Amino acid sequence: MSRIFVLEDQEESYFLIKRAVDNQHSLTWVKTIAEAMQTFNKDFDLALIDIELPDGDGFQFCDWIRAQKATSSIPIMFISAKGAVESRITGFSIGGDDYITKPFNIVELKARIEAKLRWKNRDIDHVLGAEGISLDLRAQHVQIQNQLDSKWSTLDLTPIEFKILNLFLNEPNKALSRDEILNKIWGDGVYVYPRSVDTHVSKLRSKLGEKSGYIKSVHGVGYKFSTENEPDDAIEDHIPSSKMTVLYHDKDLAKSVTASSG
Template sequence: MAGERILIVEDETDLLRTLDYNFKQASYETLVTTNGREALRLVAQTPSPDLVVLDLMLPGISGYEVCKSIRNQEKTRHIPILMLTARGEVVDQEMGFDVGADDYLTKPFSMRELMLRVKAVLRRTNNLPAGVVEGFDEISFGPLQVDQNAHQVWVNGEEIQLTFMEFKLLVAFLENRGRLLTRDLLLDQVWGLSAAVQTRTIDTHVKRLRQKLGDAGHYIETLRGAGYRFIKDAD
C-alpha cells in the first residue's frame, strides 16, 4: 500500500539518493538523514515513520545505538527496523537482532529484494495499533504465556523482550504446534516474502528466539533438511 512514511538513515550519500528515489517512485513518503542523532529526532516526531531503513555504520551514534534507543521508547518501540550494512558476519547480524532489528540486508543488495521486504513488513503492520497483531488474544503453553494484544511474552512468569518479527515467528509456531514448518513456508507466512528470496534471516531469528525463550527454547525443534517444528504437547 502506497503512502507509508519511510525513514532512511544512510551516510553514503549516493546510496541515500538511490534509496530515496526508488522509494518515492514506489509512492512512499520519505524522510532522510545521514546520522543517528537526526534519525532519533525524526523517528520521535508525530506522526512517526511506518518503517526505518537503518545503516549500521553511522558517524557519531551507530545504527546499533539508534535501534536500541528506538526499542527503548514506548512511542517508537513498535516501528519495524530493517538494517543495511556492509558487514555480513553472522555475529553482526545477531547483534543487530539482539538490539531489536526486524530484518537485516547485507550490501550490496538488490533493490528488488529490499522492496519486497519493505512491502512485506508494511503489509503486516498497516492499520494495526502499536504492538497489536492479528489472531487470538492469549496463549498459555507450559511455562510460556503470550498476550498478543499487549505484545508481551512471559517464561516462568518473567517477561522477555521480543522484536516484532520474533513475536510474529513465535505466534506462527504456537498456531502450528506439532506441524512441520518449512523455511519457505515461514518466509511466506511470517515475512511475507517469496521463497525465491535468498536469506538466512529465518535461521538467525529462530536461534535468537530460542535463546530468549530460555527454558521454553527447546520447544522449537530443528528437523534437519526440512525446517522447524514446535512441539505439540508441553512438558
C-alpha cells in the same frame, strides 16, 4: 501512503533509496543518531537504518527503537556495506526484521520495502495468546498468568525469544524443524548453528516457568507449541523430507553465498 524513516549519512545511498521508493511513500531523512532520536516517532511505518554512522552505529538506534513502547513494533531494515555474517546475525538478534547489503539492487530493495509494509499494514489482531499467555505485538511484551492467584506478570524476553514465541503462537500444534525456525527467525542465507535454536528455546522455556511445558520437543524434528497434555520428546515426525528447508551449514559457503547475494 506509508511513512518511511531513513537513517543514512551518505547522500548517494539516500537517493538510491528514494529511487526505489519512487514517490509512492513519504520519506524522512536524517544523517546521525542524534537527529534520529529527536525525529523518530510512532507514526512511521518502517525504519531503514545504516550501521556505520558519524556518531555511533545503527545497532544502537535499533536498540533505542525497541526499548520505546510506542515504537517497539515498527519494522526495521538494516542497509549497510557491512556484509559479514556476524553483522547480519547481530542485526537480527537485536530486533531487526531485514538486512540488505550495499551496493543493493534497487528493484530488490523496493520489493523488500513493500513486503515489510504489507506485513505492517495487515489488518490482524495484534494480541496473540494461549492458555495463560498473552503476546502483544504492538507493545512487544509478553505476560503470563499465575495458576495459583490468576495474576498476570510481564516476562523479560530478548528480541529472539519474543520472535520464537510469536512463531509458536502463530503455528500452534505444528511440528517445526530447527531449520524452519532458523529461516523464519534469522532469515534465509544467514549462518547460525542449528543448535542455537535449542539454546534460545531452553531460555524461553525457563522464563515461561509453569507454562514451559507448552513448548514440546519433537523427536527427530524440533519443537511444537501445544497446550494439550501430551508427553514431551515423544511426538512422531510427520514433516516430509521434501518440505525441509536447506540452510548453508558450512560457514565459508554461507559467507560466500551471503556476500554474493548482497
